[in-house]
Amino acid sequence: MRLLLRKITWLFAVLGGLVALAVGVMTVASVSLRFFTTQPIQGDVEMVQMGVAVAISLCIAWCQLRGANIIVDFFTQNASARTTRWLDGLGCVLIAVMYGLLAWRTTIGAFAVHEVNETTMTLELPMWWAYASLAPGLMLAALVALVQAWLHFTGQDLQTLQGERQGEFA
Structure with a gap:
């Protein structure tokens, strides 16, 4: 189970990295077009906003798995190993709850914006795509934290x- 969880989080992170790479390439292309032709890629800001959000949500489970989040251990430096493990476990439960709440609310948000057919301003892309694509990474991060x-x-x-x-x- 641990190997499967690690492989899935790694695959999500690679996918998130590819999304971030695509956003970066698109940004460079848009800035270059703006410089050479004064016409950037239409909707570049919308695509960057959605792409970065998706990339982060896909990478966050790997970050959680690797323990790459910020830990403030100033007050626990002299605590026993048992106390530290208990506090770390409690911290993992709390972050799992936060990830779970975020996944739940983004899922509810996806249904809500789908229902009213909300779209982006320039490209008129359906907004529910962005909301729905955030939930899997957040759910995976919650599972890892648990x-x-x-x-x-x-x-x-x-x-x-x-x-x-x-x-x-x-």
Whole structure:
């Protein structure tokens, strides 16, 4: 299960990286067109906004899995290993709840904007696409955080989830 979760989060992150790369290439093309022809790519700002949001949501589960989020351990530096594990587990539960709430609300938002046929201003792209594409990454991040919480609470090593013990990257 841990290997499957790690592989899925890695695939989401690669997909998120590809989306970010596409946004970057499109931005360079739009700026170049604006410089050479004074006409940028129509709707470039809309595509950047949606693309960056999607890229972040796809990458956030990998970030959570790798423990790459900010940890403030100033107050727990002298705490026992058991206390630190319990607090880390509690932090994982809280972030899982936050990711879950965000996934739920973006899903509800996708249905709401689909119902009223809301579109972007310039390209008139359906807005529900953007909302709906955020939910899977957020749901995966919530699942990863819950697994991490379980590992913390049961005293298991997080490196087995991260793949560091086996020397695996993905």
